[in-house]
Amino acid sequence: MLVPRPHLCDVFHRKPCRLQLLCAPAGYGKTSIVHQYLQGIAPPGRVVWVCLGGQVQTLADVRGTLAGALGVAVDELFAFLQAGSLLPEPSSSRASSLPQLTAFTCGSELARDEALKANTFLSTENTRQPGPIHIVFDDVPATMPDDLNHWFDQLLALDNPQLHIFVTCRQRPDWNLPRLMLTGQLLELNARQLALRPDEFEALVEALAPETDAPAREKLWHDSAGWCAGVRLSLVQAQPTPLLGQYLERELLSRLSQEQCEVLIGLAHLSRANADFCEQLWEGQQRGRVFDSLLACEAFLLPIDLQARWYRLVPAVAQALQKHLSGAALNRLRLRACHLLSVQGHVDDAVEHALSADQPEVAANYMERLWLSWILSERHLNKLMDWRERIEPQLLYSSPRLIYLCAKALLFSGRLDEAEECLARLGHFLPMADPARNQRLLANWQALFGTLQALRGQTEPARAHCRAAIECLEAEDWLSVLLCHCILARLAMDTGDLEQAQGLLDQSLELARRQGSHESEVLINADRVRLMMLKGQTSFAQALLRTELDRLTHTQPLPLLGRLLFLRGELLLQQGHLSEAEVVGEAGLLHVRDCCAPFVLNGYLLLAEIASRNHEPQKAHLLLHEAERRMHWGRIDSALYQAAIARQKERMLAREQPAESGKASLARIGGVPDYQDDLTPREVSVLKLLAEGMSVREVGNRLFISENTVKTHAKNINVKLGACRRTQAINSAKAMGILA
Structure with a gap:
């Protein structure tokens, strides 16, 4: 089964060099990648494939095989390759022994069979046409005699821009590669670059074993x-x-x-x-x-x-x-x-x-x-x-430090009851003989307990504990201080106090940078992006998110990158770019495939919302079902996902049913949808005034903003509510309970 890898073929297309070197262990698809590239080259020119089979070679063997493939005498080989003239037709004996092929081997019979089987597309029909010459030395052995290494150096030094050489090997050859690198004539791909990307991995599994379930796929990846x-x-x-x-x-x-x-x-x-x-x-x-x-x-x-x-x-x-x-x-x-x-x-x-x-x-x-x-x-x-x-x-539970570590892990994993039980263990170490240590122990406990209360939706106790903790924490407790600031900032965002949230996040960012904690900085910037989205500062949010994504670009699964991709998807969704948002959201899920944390829910909510807007209700409900399964699998507290999933279902129901039916359904639930791309406080204000029948100018005068700003808010409102006109947006908002 061949997995198309166009991004690697594009690398060859973008930078045609004298030597394309693919050096990696067995099984990284080196041969198949060269095969794919050569199938798509234009003009095709002439392709000669020499399979060395990883076996020890002599200079006479390699020279003779290559000369025979090109149909020239051994002594004329370099002169012919240097001249780059019209290619001669192979001799009748060669053509009859290898009909319609230019694949040759210096290795075993098995290697010969594999080479011929893999390269049946290489025809002799174009052997007399002018154009580039592509020579492939497949599976070059790890060690070669000095005279053969010297011959390869001479081959690579030939002054013919139409000559392109591909080498696949498992050990970097002992050639003058630095010279080629300095002159820009070397393109080298290693195991990391040749490794499958997440999308290629999924394509391979789907082709070979589509019944493989998600946990098995995660482990295999x-x-x-x-x-x-x-x-x-x-x-x-x-x-x-x-x-x-x-x-x-x-x-x-x-x-x-x-x-x-x-x-x-x-x-x-x-x-x-x-x-x-x-x-x-x-x-x-x-x-x-x-x-x-x-x-x-x-x-x-x-x-x-x-x-x-x-x-x-x-x-x-x-x-x-x-x-x-x-x-x-x-x-x-x-x-x-x-x-x-x-x-x-x-x-x-x-x-x-x-x-x-x-x-x-x-x-x-x-x-x-x-x-x-x-x-x-x-x-x-x-x-x-x-x-x-x-x-x-x-x-x-043998020391306060271990309890802190375990409690934080449980909180970040969404296992709140276990976290509370763990925190209770700190009581076994109280009171301590040293009053200062006793106070620090209590302050760190309050930081974690305040976080626990916030995650359970108990806003006021959470604020009280976090503020009290900040008063008593010392410089070496910077992580607990950071946690308190971030929790207080999120609570401020939830209640619409965006300026307070801004100040807290600014303090958090400075603290994280001074401590050199890159992971903390990324997480804080994710909250800053969320705040900018609430403020309607879309361009600033995009710029900050782009900066963080560039810093975290990685070919292997990285949960932090997945979290940022979900945010990127939400921004694209706000702008009405549904197809792009879907691609980004799916890429984010690939990065969190082995992660059990509450934020994984964001990816499923995003994709479910996109499916709903695309009028694919069955797909949307299946995504929510999978989200719930992931939450159960991770033993995540129901307070962190049940309400969000229920509200997303109501949003979808509002689209699937008439407006009044949707509105009645939201009386059943109580509360307002809180999906990540919900209207900002300013957008709600604009929508309420528009619903009262005010014109754009009147809304601008009432809110002290320009007409263009009102129009921008109105456009964003339509996009978020899936509406084309003002009246449709107002009706949808009423159905969802956003407007009374």
Whole structure:
């Protein structure tokens, strides 16, 4: 099954170079991508495909194969490629032995068959036409003799702009690549760039196993990290034969030395590694050098950070290799890694390794060393919730710091009853001997309890607790201060006090920046975008959101990015761009596929509203059903989703039924819809005056705004209510309970 990957083909189209180098482990679709690109090139010119099969080659083999494919003598090969003249017709013997093909192989019979099967589109009909020459060297071996490397350097140095060379390999060749890079003649794609994107992953699963449910898809996406072969093999793993393990035995382990295999199998049990770490982990065995060799031969090691300071194995590869090490030897490795990682500041990884070694006491001890701001990265939220299932409660409640950490995780996950029970445990540490510490403990408790009250909709107690907490919190409690400010700002927005919300968010933003907390800054800016939307400052909201999206652009699932994409979808919806909003909303859901948090609901509400406006009621209701399932799955408190889903259903019902029926239905529920793109206070004021029969000028005079501003508000009102005319908007607003 071939997944179209036009964005990668576009890379080749945008930057035609002398050398297009695709260097990645087996199964990343290197050959198929070149295949797709060559099918669509114009003018087609001549394509010669040489499959080397990853096997050791001689200079004579490669030169002879290429010369035969082009129909020239070996001694005339470079002169012909340099001249770029009309291409000769292949000899009759060559044409008869390989009819209608220009695919040749220097490898095994199996490689030859695969090459011919994969390249049947390469015809000899255009062999005498002028145009570019495309030479593909497929599966170049990791090591080659010096004379062959020198020959490739000469080939790449030929002065013919019509000559384009494609190379697929699993290890970067020992050629003069820096020279090509400096002259702009090198285009290089690695495993990260070749990995499947979320939409491509979904297309592959739909084609091979459409019955795969959402949790299974989420796990497969995480485990495969975009590795195409890993996805395909895992989808048929239900069969007794362990296909993935067999594939790695043949395509990876068989090509490595014993030392490399030993280190790789150890890395299969570790969350991160680099050369220095391996040198310390396997002390005195020069394993740092072995690690570097594994990097060079593309052994499925992916960088964790942008600076490539740490690496990890693709999870699916790691899981398949873990069977090779077990028992006491494995526990010794894990505990040694646990100590080294904690020393280097990777406390969360140390916790994970301690749990894997069946040492929950050690894990709880390391958890106390985590910064409380660590939890703001939403991937960490899932990790902490998993730890809670694996560590005994008495260990998790053994210190105030651990209780704070767990309580915050539960609050952010929407599990409010559990959070309240957790906070009650702080009472076991009161009173403390030191009055100052006693006051700080109470203040931090109030910050969390105020957050809990706000999430339950208890506005006044929430305000009281948050304000009292701010008075007593110290500089080192900046995260609790930040939490209180954000909660108070959201409460202010809910009650229409937008200026107070602005001031609180400004304070929060400054505090987050001074603490260097990027995650906090992004979350605060999300609230600022919401505030700008309430104020009708659409252009400012768009600019701020665009800035944050640019900073967070990522090919792998990132819940924080999903949250921003939902906001982007709401802005597009406000402007009436339904199709664009739908695309953005669906992309956001892909980024939160493995996240259990209340904000995931926003994506489903957005897409349900779009479906409703597109007159697709069945799709809209199915989306709300899926949203409710996700909330149940995450054990999220009903107060955080039931009312919102009910109000969205009423909005949809108001569109599906006559106005009076919809209005009667809203008496049943009570309350006003609060979907994210509801009318701002100013828009409600404009609509009320228009409903009284006032003209645009009269509304402007009453509200002290210009006529153009009134017209802008009226346009936004129509878009939000799905109306084309003023009377239709007024009737819809009455049906929804916005107007009495």
